Ligand SMILES: C[S@@+](CC[C@H](N)C(=O)[O-])C[C@H]1O[C@@H](n2cnc3c(N)ncnc32)[C@H](O)[C@@H]1O
């Protein structure tokens with residue numbers, strides 16, 4: 392980052408003036424590129440070939456005595472008040488987990504250096520970054536991976552950047568950037584307050600331009616916007632170095648979960664499917680979008696952790712350069728068909744890879760269609776969604792290592808330890824390669840039957856020879872590789888043994904399913920290996936949020952504060968009034984899941 396250290400040249404001064412003219416408010420940028428002014432800025436930036444981050448005026452003069460100090464992890468930030476627009480308490484889970492992921496990344500890179508991995512060799516050849524960095528320093532004959540350069544592209548108060556600098560020993564430098572002057576002022580103050588001058592460097596720039604002008608530069612890029620990250624992705628996949636880690640948040644859950652499917656298509660190039668699995672769907676849409684941006688530059692992604700938490704989704708992917716592996720992109724995504732009546736779904740791969748006898752590889756479009764015009768189970772019509780990423784969304788080895796790190800670090804190291812441990816515990820048990828989940832609420836509603844205990848359903852699936860797990864985004868969801876045909880047979884057996892006095896009317900989806908003859912009788916005898924080990928050992932998994940209002944916070948907007956809770960109702964059962972906050976685990980659901988009745992719907 393030579394430019395960051397550059398002196399004030401006339402061009403940098405011009406850029407600073409341009410920035411102050413063109414970016415008076417934090418609302419500019421991502422979602423509303425401010426029309427002609429924005430165009431003018433782009434044109435001038437291009438014409439003058441301005442350095443992207445020309446800024447950094449001196450610290451503000453606000454009296455520190457009148458400010459509140461908030462502590463999170465090892466960082467302390469000064470805020471005007473506790474509802475400061477630049478501080479979102481609910482994102483503490485996001486920050487805690489990001490620290491665990493980046494620490495794991497640092498460990499993996501060290502192993503990769505020792506194993507002479509290609510991207511580490513390329514780094515060495517390029518000799519990028521600080522002196523001797525690419526080559527790895529030697530101490531006692533042991534190669535040491537170069538310190539991490541992190542770009543926190545939208546840093547607000549700088550809290551996240553400060554935590555990274557203070558809590559991740561392998562960091563070389565954190566570039567903490569924001570488009571908003573007030574945020575940059577706050578950052579400067581907080582950097583000084585934490586004594587990390589030199590380790591955290593504040594910049595004021597439009598993250599999109601900053602990343603485009605610094606290709607192949609950062610080991611880690613963290614994108615944490617209000618709403619959709621999509622306009623940042625093209626720059627991010629270019630600015631990340633080979634093998635680097637991209638951490639991306641999206642809070643526009645209404646869009647990603649299907650409340651405005653055309654908007655999702657416009658932004659993410661994918662159609663969402665409605666249902667309780669919509670949060671995982673959102674993750675898989677994000678991964679599809681990320682991959683499509685990376686592929687343009689002959690890069691491919693490897694997801695290491697994908698989370699749906701409260702009101703947002705967050706993905707962590709590594710980005711590698713390889714023209715040949717990028718060709719596999721279409722084989723990693725699928726369209727999905729979902730039945731309007733019984734919610735059964737099937738995947739239609741977009742592309743396929745064939746290897747001939749001589750080892751030659753050919754890529755072609757997927758074979759289809761994989762479904763007929765009506766659902767084979769209940770006769771209803773099918774809706775199409777996707778493309779969704781249909782490869783694993785987590786790296787199990789990373790997840791195991793992170794869980795170990797979280798347990799070891801405990802409350803000392805993780806600001807919201809219980810929730811973070813719970814989340815990673817469920818993810819550790821989650822089947823990573825099975826896209827989407829079945830919601831037992833929905834199943835019992837379709838069949839109008841007594842809800843079966845989760846342990847019975849899971850055991851029956853295992854007895855039929857298939858895998859089953861919980862899913863972190865829904866306490867009443869199950870993931871399985873059992874075909875729907877097998878699952879409906881399990882439910883037919885259950886309903887036969889637990890008949891409902893109110894018979895389903897003929898011709899309804901549930902009625903049609905139950906009218907079909909049972910092919911293979913389900914066995915409900917307990918299979919302990921199919922149950923959640925965490926639940927059996929009473930490790931809390933779905934922890935309720937610490938406070939009643941645990942939302943996405945506020946967006947700084949022309950001096951006003953806007954609470955934006957526009958996300959909460961999509962993809963949810965509108966009749967279930969308790970289910971108002973999207974993705975939030977209600978206390979009843981959490982308790983139900985922990986008490987062993989996670990298949991039972993709330994009363
Ligand atoms: C959700 S906040 C970031 C919170 C922060 N990462 C944390 O964990 O505390 C989003 C920030 O993005 C900034 N922002 C919006 N558009 C931007 C752009 N194009 N470039 C840089 N920053 C931008 C806003 O000013 C705001 O401070």
Ligand SMILES: [Zn+2]
Pocket residue numbers: 730731732733734735766767768769770771900
């Ligand atoms: Zn159906």
